Amino acid sequence: MERACLLASTVCFFFGFAYTMYALGARMLRPSRGSVFMMGAGFVLLTEFLHLRGRAVGRCPLTNLFEVLIFLSWALVLLYFVVGGTYRLSLLGAFTAPLAFLLLSVAQLLPSASAPVLSRPSAGFWPELHAALALVAYGAFALAAVAGVMYVVQEKLLKKHRLNSFFHILPPIAELSVALQRVMLAGFTLLTIALLAGLLAGSPAFYKATMLVSGFVWAPYGVLLWLRWKRPFSPRRFAWLAVGAFVLALSTLGALNFLHISR
Amino acid sequence: MEIVCLGLSHKTAPIEVREKFAIGDSHLGEISAVLARMAGLREAVIVSTCNRVEYYVAAEDGSEALRQVEAFAAERAQMPMGDSFFRLRGDSGIRHLFRVASGLDSMVIGETEILGQVKKAYLSAQTGGATSRCLNKMFQRAFNVAKEVRTQTGITRGAVSVGSVAVELAEKIFGKLEHCNVMILGAGETAEMTARSLQSRGAKAIFVSNRTYERAATLAETLGGKAIHFDEWDVEFGEIDILIGSTGAPHAVVPKAKLAPLMSRRTDRPLFCIDLAVPRDFEATVNDLDGVYLYDIDSLQGIAEEGIRVRQSELTRCEAMIERHVGEFAKWLVTPVPSRE
Known part of the structure; x- marks a missing residue:
């Protein structure tokens, strides 16, 4: 049942993306409806997977990189529904779906995906809060990167005078710029709270190491937001940096996995 | 019951003629009601914009209805009908309304202002008591068709000036x-x-x-x-x-x-x-x-120019959508009215 939910949810995200591409090709004005439906179905299935996995492991299902990537996809889609609705960024789903699909696919290819599910004692309230909040923050950073890609695409179309289907459906660059900044700020705030929760988790060496990794992500985003506030560079560069910073954040998940294994 | 449409537009008449037959917004309901009360006519809606004046009527006898509406319009404008008017009966009249509401008959293909104008004309006639079962259904259907055409095709996409x-x-x-x-x-x-x-x-x-x-x-x-x-x-x-x-x-x-x-x-x-x-x-x-x-x-x-080309390339898809709705509405129109007993 658990695996079926995961697989079905992966298929939903794939079709959500494929449907939007088809709608854009067919010049439909509202390609997001089918896409949003598939995203919703994928999200429900993913929630059910995490629920079942949480019951099986007896704690928040963040015990290996496989679960971490799935939790990250879940957080990304959750934030998409919150932010997409707020900013009416209808096409955000079209860009979020492939990223969620990619994360889920990679997760299922990992060795830890086929590892036996063992019940483990809870790490305690604060460590679990730290891990969960940090991953939701990563979800926000992922969404900021998605908005960044959308900004770069729309900006390029405007510069090159290519008014194709994407141009008509993509939101204005000014709105994307604001959304990107706010989502990134939300992610940064969540990560700050996650770090504070980590500080309250106690001082075993393992938590010190995970805190260091989180700090390694927190610092560049802090600098990025500060630079954005000071405005020394254009929104286009900021969009590119948002994408780059997320790639950096994603790479730290590998380090966290290494820490888990060595532990 | 038969649907007939008598009208002129920017395609058939110059502005000098259109302005003679034009009817102000504030009179649309009242004149539609007068028309609907004429012998042999059951329901009427008049659409009057700067580019068109169209009378939509539901009547038992289409030929007689057209004759009456022609006489009515000529008398109001105090000028003969001439060749500027087109006369459409049955499916052609229904199709014409669906095309007009969808912006396919407009000077700028795909423009959306006309839908608001048609809605306004219908509401005036409805408020004036000039519509009933047939035209209520036909105009509601026209609004749905227009929405479908606008959202499922690229007919409104891209700017054209x-x-x-x-x-x-x-x-x-x-x-x-x-x-x-x-x-x-x-x-x-x-x-x-x-x-x-x-x-x-x-x-x-x-x-x-x-x-x-x-x-x-x-x-x-x-x-x-x-x-x-x-x-x-x-x-x-x-x-x-x-x-x-x-x-x-x-x-x-x-x-x-x-x-x-x-x-x-x-x-x-x-x-x-x-x-x-x-x-x-x-x-x-x-x-x-x-x-x-x-x-x-x-x-x-x-x-x-690309915007115009895109809109024109979407016409075939729009016409196919409209044709489906015309068929469905025509089928409904010949369905006997269910008895209340």
Whole structure:
């Protein structure tokens, strides 16, 4: 049942993306409806997977990189529904779906995906809060990167005078710029709270190491937001940096996995 | 029950004829009601816009209904019908309404204003008690068809004039234009029209700068803006979001070397440059600057032509959708009215 939910949810995200591409090709004005439906179905299935996995492991299902990537996809889609609705960024789903699909696919290819599910004692309230909040923050950073890609695409179309289907459906660059900044700020705030929760988790060496990794992500985003506030560079560069910073954040998940294994 | 449509439009009659038959909005309901009460006629809706005057009637006998409506319209306008009117019966009349509501019969294919006008005409007739089962159903269906056509095809997509292209591009850069300031360099007619288009979508302030200050002042007054001396336009540059060039200068008045330092002072604020002048007012390389989006007259006209081409290419799909709805409605129309007993 658990695996079926995961697989079905992966298929939903794939079709959500494929449907939007088809709608854009067919010049439909509202390609997001089918896409949003598939995203919703994928999200429900993913929630059910995490629920079942949480019951099986007896704690928040963040015990290996496989679960971490799935939790990250879940957080990304959750934030998409919150932010997409707020900013009416209808096409955000079209860009979020492939990223969620990619994360889920990679997760299922990992060795830890086929590892036996063992019940483990809870790490305690604060460590679990730290891990969960940090991953939701990563979800926000992922969404900021998605908005960044959308900004770069729309900006390029405007510069090159290519008014194709994407141009008509993509939101204005000014709105994307604001959304990107706010989502990134939300992610940064969540990560700050996650770090504070980590500080309250106690001082075993393992938590010190995970805190260091989180700090390694927190610092560049802090600098990025500060630079954005000071405005020394254009929104286009900021969009590119948002994408780059997320790639950096994603790479730290590998380090966290290494820490888990060595532990 | 049969549906008939008698009408004239920009395709069949010049404005001199259309204006004779036009009916003011405030009289539509009342005249529709008079028509519906005439012997042999059951229901009536009159659509009257600057481009068309159309009578939609439901009656038992279509030929008789057409004869009566013709006489009525000729008497009201106090002029003979002539060849300007088209007469449509049955499916042709239904199809015509669906095409009109969807913007396929409009001067600019795919324009959406007509749907509002048809809705208004229907509501007036309905309020006046001129509609019942048939026309209520037909007009409701027409509104659904129009919505379907608009959302499932690209018939409304893309701008089809220089002014509307400029507005569309500005909205894709800034979102809402309510906080945008516009500056016109020169005082050309196309620039004025473009500025008006931007103003109609909410552009906040208009600045006009021209070599002849008096001309700038006159245009600024017309647009409700502010005139600026030509050698001082860059003083106001910090506040400008959209810069329209339409001077008659033989060389570029906005070279990259001049714009680059001005842009470096506003890293976070994009600039939309619309070059309507020939020879061009902007150096083409200004488009390479971060945050600058330059469109010259050829680009804008090319986009408008592409918009027209896209809309025309969507016509077949729209017609197929309409045909399906015509078939369904015609089938419903011949279904016997269920008895209340």
